[in-house]
Amino acid sequence: MTLTRRTLASFLALFSLPLAWVLLLLVVPYAIMISVGFWTRQFPLFHPDFQFGNYVQIFSDPQYTTVIVRTLKIATFVTLGAVILGYPLAYFLVFTVRSAALRNLLYMSVIVPLWVSYLLRAYTWKIILGTDGALNSLLVSTGIVDAPLDIFLYNQTAMVITLVYIFVPFMVMPLFTVLDNIPRRLIEASEDLGVGPFMTFWKVIFPLSLGGVIAGATMTFCLAFGDFVAPVLVGGPNGTMVANLLQTQFGTALNWPLGSALATVVLALVLVLLQLSMRLDRAGRVDLA
Amino acid sequence: MNALRWWQKGMVGVSLAVLAFLYLPIVILVVFSFNDSKVTSFPLAGFTLHWYEAFLSNEQMLRALSNSLVVASFATALSVVIGVAAALALDRYEFPGKRLFQNAILLPLSLPGIVTGIAMLNFYKQIGIPQSLTAVVIGHATALLGVVVSQVMARLAKLNRRQLEASADLGATSVETFRRVTLPAIRSSIFGSALLCFTLSFDEIPVTYFLTGREVTLPIYIYSTLRRGITPEINAVGTVIVAVSFVLIILSVTLLRDRRES
Numbered sequence: 001m002t003l004t005r006r007t008l009a010s011f012l013a014l015f016s017l018p019l020a021w022v023l024l025l026l027v028v029p030y031a032i033m034i035s036v037g038f039w040t041r042q043f044p045l046f047h048p049d050f051q052f053g054n055y056v057q058i059f060s061d062p063q064y065t066t067v068i069v070r071t072l073k074i075a076t077f078v079t080l081g082a083v084i085l086g087y088p089l090a091y092f093l094v095f096t097v098r099s100a101a102l103r104n105l106l107y108m109s110v111i112v113p114l115w116v117s118y119l120l121r122a123y124t125w126k127i128i129l130g131t132d133g134a135l136n137s138l139l140v141s142t143g144i145v146d147a148p149l150d151i152f153l154y155n156q157t158a159m160v161i162t163l164v165y166i167f168v169p170f171m172v173m174p175l176f177t178v179l180d181n182i183p184r185r186l187i188e189a190s191e192d193l194g195v196g197p198f199m200t201f202w203k204v205i206f207p208l209s210l211g212g213v214i215a216g217a218t219m220t221f222c223l224a225f226g227d228f229v230a231p232v233l234v235g236g237p238n239g240t241m242v243a244n245l246l247q248t249q250f251g252t253a254l255n256w257p258l259g260s261a262l263a264t265v266v267l268a269l270v271l272v273l274l275q276l277s278m279r280l281d282r283a284g285r286v287d288l289a
Numbered sequence: 290m291n292a293l294r295w296w297q298k299g300m301v302g303v304s305l306a307v308l309a310f311l312y313l314p315i316v317i318l319v320v321f322s323f324n325d326s327k328v329t330s331f332p333l334a335g336f337t338l339h340w341y342e343a344f345l346s347n348e349q350m351l352r353a354l355s356n357s358l359v360v361a362s363f364a365t366a367l368s369v370v371i372g373v374a375a376a377l378a379l380d381r382y383e384f385p386g387k388r389l390f391q392n393a394i395l396l397p398l399s400l401p402g403i404v405t406g407i408a409m410l411n412f413y414k415q416i417g418i419p420q421s422l423t424a425v426v427i428g429h430a431t432a433l434l435g436v437v438v439s440q441v442m443a444r445l446a447k448l449n450r451r452q453l454e455a456s457a458d459l460g461a462t463s464v465e466t467f468r469r470v471t472l473p474a475i476r477s478s479i480f481g482s483a484l485l486c487f488t489l490s491f492d493e494i495p496v497t498y499f500l501t502g503r504e505v506t507l508p509i510y511i512y513s514t515l516r517r518g519i520t521p522e523i524n525a526v527g528t529v530i531v532a533v534s535f536v537l538i539i540l541s542v543t544l545l546r547d548r549r550e551s
Contacts, residue, residue: 002382002383003382003383003384007382010463011378011381011382011384014374014375014377014378014381015374015375015378015382017371017374018371018372018374018375018378018434019390021371021431021434022375022390022393022394022431022434025409025412025427025431026393026394026396026397026431026434027393028412029405029408029409029411029412030396030408032408032411032412032415033404033407033408033411033412036411085303085307085310086307088299088300088301088303088304088307089303089304089307089308091300091304092300092301092303092304093304096297096300096301096304106308108542109308109311109312110308110311112535112538113311113312113315115485115488115489115492115534115537115538116315116530116531116534116535116538117492117508117527117530117531117534118492118494119492119494119508119511119512120318120511120527120530120531121314121315123318123511123515123523123527124314124315124317124318124527125314126515126519127317127318127321127519127524128314128317130519132328134317134321137328165310165311165314168307168310168311169311197294197297198294198296219399222399222400222401223399223401225401226400226401226402226403226404226495227401228403228495229494229512232512232515232516233515243401243403243495246403246407247403247498250407250410250499256411259407260407260411263403263404263407263408266401266403266404267400267404270399270400270401270404274399
C-alpha cells in the first residue's frame with residue numbers, strides 16, 4: 001500500500017516507535033562511533049576533532065598492521081575450512097539422504113549447535129586441546145605418545161579449528177538451500193546425456209551452488225574476522241586478532257578515538273564484503289524456472 | 290540410484306565426520322561435568338554431582354544467572370513489541386527508505402558484535418547512560434530487532450490478503466482485524482522469534498561486554514572466570530545451559546515451521 005493521507009495516521013501509529021528506536025539507538029550510535037574515530041586523544045581525555053591521524057596510525061604502525069594481516073589470514077583459513085567441511089555435508093544432506101524426515105532431522109542437528117552457547121562451544125576446545133586436556137590424556141593413556149604435548153593449544157591452528165567448529169553451520173545453511181533448489185531434472189538431463197556423476201557435479205551442480213558458497217563464505221569470514229573470544233581462550237601470544245586490539249583500546253590502552261577508527265575499519269570491511277557478495281550472487285544467478 | 294562412486298563415498302564420510310565434529314565437544318562437556326576430577330582428562334575418574342553442587346552454591350554465578358534471565362526477558366519483550374510493529378508497517382506500506390530501514394536492522398546480525406558494542410558504548414557515554422544492565426537490555430533489544438522483524442515478515446508475506454479484505458468488508462475495524470485475523474496467523478512466528486531472541490540475548494557476549502557495569506551476565510561471568518583458569522564447575526553450568534538451549538531450540542523450530550498453509 002502506498003501512503004495516502006488516509007493511511008498515513010495508521011502507518012505512523014505503527015511505525016513511529018520502531019523508526020525512532022532504530023534511528024536513535026542503532027543508526028546514531030554507528031554514526032557517533034564513526035565520528036569519534038576522527039577525534040584526538042590527549043591522555044586521559046578525548047577531544048572532538050576531524051583528522052585522519054588514527055587511520056594513519058592503524059595502517060602504518062606495524063603493531064596494528066600485523067594484527068590486521070593476521071586476522072585476515074585466520075578468517076580466510078576459517079572460511080576455507082568451513083567450505084571444505086560444509087560443502088560435503090550439505091551435498092550429502094540434499095542428494096544422498098533419501099528420506100525427507102531424516103534429512104530434516106540431520107539439517108536441524110547441524111543448526112542446533114549454532115544456538116547452543118557460543119562461549120561454551122569455544123570453551124570446549126580449551127578443555128579438549130589443553131596440556132592436560134581430553135585429547136592429550138587420550139593420546140597418553142592409549143600409549144600413542146609418552147608425555148602430554150603442548151602443541152595443540154595456544155596457537156593459530158587451535159584458533160582456526162575452534163572458529164571453523166563455531167561457524168560451520170553458517171556455511172551449511174545457505175549451501176543446503178541452494179543445493180535443494182537445483183531442479184532434479186537438470187541433473188537427470190545431464191545423466192541422460194551420458195555425463196558421469198562427477199562431471200555432472202562439476203559442470204551442473206557446483207556452478208549452480210556458487211551463490212550459496214558466496215553467501216556462506218561472506219557470513220563466516222565476517223564473523224570470524226570480528227571474533228574476540230576464541231583468541232582469548234585458545235589463541236596464544238601470537239593469537240591477538242583485531243577484536244582483541246579493539247578490546248584493549250577501550251580497556252587498558254584507553255584510546256577510544258583509535259578504537260572507534262579501528263571499529264570503523266571493520267564496519268567498512270564487512271559492508272564492502274556484503275555488497276560484493278550480493279553483486280557476485282546477482283551476477284552469477286541463473287534463472288532456473 | 291546407482292551405487293555411490295568413490296568421491297560420493299568420500300563426501301558421505303566427510304559429512305558423518307563433520308556431524309561428529311559438531312557434537313563431540315558438546316558430549317565431552319557433558320561427560321566431564323559428571324567426572325570426579327579437577328582436570329578434564331581421560332581416563333574418567335568416576336561419577337560425581339559435586340560440580341553441580343558447587344555451581345548451585347556459587348552465589349556470584351547464581352546472581353549472574355539471574356541477571357542473564359532478567360536481561361534476556363526484558364530485551365526479548367522490547368524486541369518483540371517494536372519488531373512486530375515494524376514488521377506490520379513494513380509488510381503493509383510502501384514508503385521511501387524502506388530498504389534502508391530493513392538493511393539497518395539486519396546489520397547487527399551480520400556485523401561482528403564487537404562493532405555494535407563499541408558503537409553503543411560510544412553513544413551511551415555521549416548521552417550519559419551509565420554502563421549497566423539497563424544499557425545491556427536496550428542494546429540487546431536493538432541488536433535483535435532484525436530477528437523478530439524478518440521472522441514475522443516472512444509469516445506475514447504468506448498471509449492470505451483476502452482474509453483481511455473479507456474482515457474489513459464485514460465491517461471489522463483495523464484493530465479487530467488485527468486481533469482476530471492477523472495476530473492468530475502470526476502468533477507462532479512471534480513466539481518462535483521471541484524464543485530465538487531470548488536464547489541469543491542469554492548467550493550474548495560482545496555487546497554485553499562493553500555495556501555492562503558492575504553487575505554481569507552469566508556469559509560474561511564465565512568468560513572472566515575462564516581467563517583465570519578452568520574449573521569443572523563451568524562444565525556443569527555449561528551442561529545445564531546446553532540442555533535448556535536444546536529444549537528452547539526444538540520448541541522455537543517447531544513453532545516457526547508452518548504446519549498448515551493458509
